[in-house]
Amino acid sequence: MHSFKEQRLYIDGEICDASSGETFANISPATGHKLCDVQIASSADVDRAVASAKNAFTDWSQLAGAQRGRVLWQAAQRLREQTDDLARLESLDTGKPVTEARLDVVGAAEVLEYFAGLVPAIHGQHINLGQSFAYTRREPLGVCAGIGAWNFPLLIASWKIGPALACGNTLVFKPSELTPLSTLRLAEILTSAGLPPGGLNVIQGPGRVGDSLIRHPSVAKASLTGSVATGKKVLNALADRVIPVTLELGGKSPLILFKDCNLRQGVTGAMLANFYCQGEICSNGTRVFVEDEIFDAFIADLLSRIRHLRIGNPLDPQTQMGALISHAHKEKVLKYIETGKNEGAHLLYGGQSPLLDAPFDFGFFLQPTVFTDCTDTMTIVREEIFGPVMSILRFKDEDEVIARANNTDFGLGAGVFTQNLQRAHRVVAQLQAGICWINNHNYAPAEIPFGAYKQSGLGRENGTAAIDHYTQIKTVYVEMGELADYP
Numbered sequence: 001m002h003s004f005k006e007q008r009l010y011i012d013g014e015i016c017d018a019s020s021g022e023t024f025a026n027i028s029p030a031t032g033h034k035l036c037d038v039q040i041a042s043s044a045d046v047d048r049a050v051a052s053a054k055n056a057f058t059d060w061s062q063l064a065g066a067q068r069g070r071v072l073w074q075a076a077q078r079l080r081e082q083t084d085d086l087a088r089l090e091s092l093d094t095g096k097p098v099t100e101a102r103l104d105v106v107g108a109a110e111v112l113e114y115f116a117g118l119v120p121a122i123h124g125q126h127i128n129l130g131q132s133f134a135y136t137r138r139e140p141l142g143v144c145a146g147i148g149a150w151n152f153p154l155l156i157a158s159w160k161i162g163p164a165l166a167c168g169n170t171l172v173f174k175p176s177e178l179t180p181l182s183t184l185r186l187a188e189i190l191t192s193a194g195l196p197p198g199g200l201n202v203i204q205g206p207g208r209v210g211d212s213l214i215r216h217p218s219v220a221k222a223s224l225t226g227s228v229a230t231g232k233k234v235l236n237a238l239a240d241r242v243i244p245v246t247l248e249l250g251g252k253s254p255l256i257l258f259k260d261c262n263l264r265q266g267v268t269g270a271m272l273a274n275f276y277c278q279g280e281i282c283s284n285g286t287r288v289f290v291e292d293e294i295f296d297a298f299i300a301d302l303l304s305r306i307r308h309l310r311i312g313n314p315l316d317p318q319t320q321m322g323a324l325i326s327h328a329h330k331e332k333v334l335k336y337i338e339t340g341k342n343e344g345a346h347l348l349y350g351g352q353s354p355l356l357d358a359p360f361d362f363g364f365f366l367q368p369t370v371f372t373d374c375t376d377t378m379t380i381v382r383e384e385i386f387g388p389v390m391s392i393l394r395f396k397d398e399d400e401v402i403a404r405a406n407n408t409d410f411g412l413g414a415g416v417f418t419q420n421l422q423r424a425h426r427v428v429a430q431l432q433a434g435i436c437w438i439n440n441h442n443y444a445p446a447e448i449p450f451g452a453y454k455q456s457g458l459g460r461e462n463g464t465a466a467i468d469h470y471t472q473i474k475t476v477y478v479e480m481g482e483l484a485d486y487p
């Protein structure tokens with residue numbers, strides 16, 4: 001059985017004790033056993049973390065961009081060197097398959113490399129006004145607060161830390177209380193790569209610790225990855241101080257398979273969009289719309305492949321589905337499955353715990369689950385489940401499916417499978433989603449902006465768009481003529 005020593009905070013370039021005297025238990029999703037205790041930050045610890053980041057900001061923000069870039073690049077190389085170790089840690093903490101966790105570590109390195117390369121290109125504009133002129137300066141914001149969800153702890157942290165540090169900000173980050181481990185390692189790596197003490201501080205604890213962090217008067221920006229409900233609380237908390245915010249929230253994304261798609265690819269896309277990471281992905285295409293003519297063939301291919309998904313020990317490189325994050329979350333997903341059945345959907349596959357040997361018999365595993373005979377008004381079709389539950393819906397024509405796909409308050413992702421080039425672009429142009437995929441789903445490399453329409457969020461992460469959200473523009477007008485006498 002795996003266990004770790006008690007985990008602490010990371011402030012001012014070193015691991016340190018919290019002053020609250022309180023801890024929480026960090027549970028292994030795969031076995032239900034305790035991995036370690038984690039110290040909870042007190043409000044004095046939040047003060048200390050923010051003060052340290054504020055102190056570090058003065059020098060960090062004034063470094064030449066290329067110098068900041070070198071630190072990020074170095075950190076990325078260390079992440080790459082430690083891929084196996086970090087993947088194992090992330091897999092133990094999240095319950096996800098270690099092969100997927102490896103891709104997360106590499107993805108985090110790629111994000112840091114991307115922003116390392118981008119730093120020297122962060123600049124303002126020169127605006128010619130005839131005789132006079134103006135210019136803009138892109139200035140950092142100050143101390144940023146980052147708050148993470150539990151499904152991609154290291155990636156979520158790097159999506160915030162990379163651009164924030166690149167732009168000259170410093171950060172205090174609170175990972176999810178369900179996955180506290182990897183961000184501490186990332187902080188140590190950044191320090192060893194040359195980030196000055198206080199450049200990134202990590203505090204631990206439940207939502208209330210996140211709340212006191214974002215409300216701190218010296219915090220200049222907050223970035224949250226979490227549920228829509230938490231996003232609304234964060235927006236409310238920041239309204240008083242009118243500070244900028246990035247929100248990456250939940251979704252109920254449509255995935256549309258037209259009759260002219262490559263069906264094998266479409267089924268692969270639908271499976272990845274529902275069962276990768278045990279279905280715990282914000283942009284998952286959980287409303288799978290299948291055109292009438294290919295409906296039976298889609299179901300047949302899906303059923304022939306779904307039974308081959310290997311569920312079990314997340315540390316086994318053969319495993320394709322690990323454990324859900326917690327007992328409470330698994331119960332929530334099971335409740336949705338019951339609701340689906342009660343509201344008249346047909347449970348085509350799964351819906352139960354797989355039979356696994358010890359020590360995984362106490363883990364939070366769930367079979368991949370598929371519902372057919374779904375309607376747009378059912379709870380399982382409207383609400384985010386955040387587990388391996390696919391709802392399949394039939395459609396007859398393009399206009400109908402676009403209207404139905406858009407009939408939701410969420411607006412994170414959308415996927416379209418078709419081999420008709422014009423249809424693909426015509427349809428995505430009408431979908432109300434921040435990120436659309438044609439003949440793929442969920443792919444999100446560092447180079448492309450990721451974010452949402454409607455209630456699924458505000459702002460963008462990754463791509464050059466992220467720079468807009470970690471800098472503020474100062475306009476400087478320069479008078480080159482003489483002011484006329486007044487009065």
Ligand code: NAD
Binds near residue numbers: 225226234412
């Ligand atoms: P959550 O909203 O419960 O928690 C997210 C984080 O916010 C945690 O660190 C939590 O401690 C903190 N928090 C809770 N209340 C807070 C408050 N009042 N003030 C400040 N911080 C607070 O979400 P979760 O269960 O950790 O994650 C699942 C949700 O995250 C899903 O809805 C999923 O779709 C979403 N998500 C979105 C993206 C994206 O990029 N859009 C990515 C991953 C997950």
